[in-house]
């Protein structure tokens with residue numbers, strides 16, 4: 001079974017939902033399990049796929065964690081340049 005990554009928006013688990021309608025009898029979409037779309041943008045994926053594995057791989061692509069915020073640079077501690085202080 002394909003691993004479904006956690007929701008990129010709220011971090012909770014996500015699952016495949018079967019969606020009816022369209023040209024195909026059943027399509028698949030992945031949404032997070034957060035239950036209330038007011039709480040999470042990932043509640044339901046807008047895109048549906050004919051194959052479950054396609055829905056999961058598309059979700060997993062989107063679910064890449066955001067790039068880590070660069071921490072403030074370590075302060076560079078320089079030894080005083082005594083050569084200039086004593087010409």
Ligand SMILES: [Zn+2]
Pocket residue numbers: 007008009010011012032033034040041042043
């Ligand atoms: Zn979510």
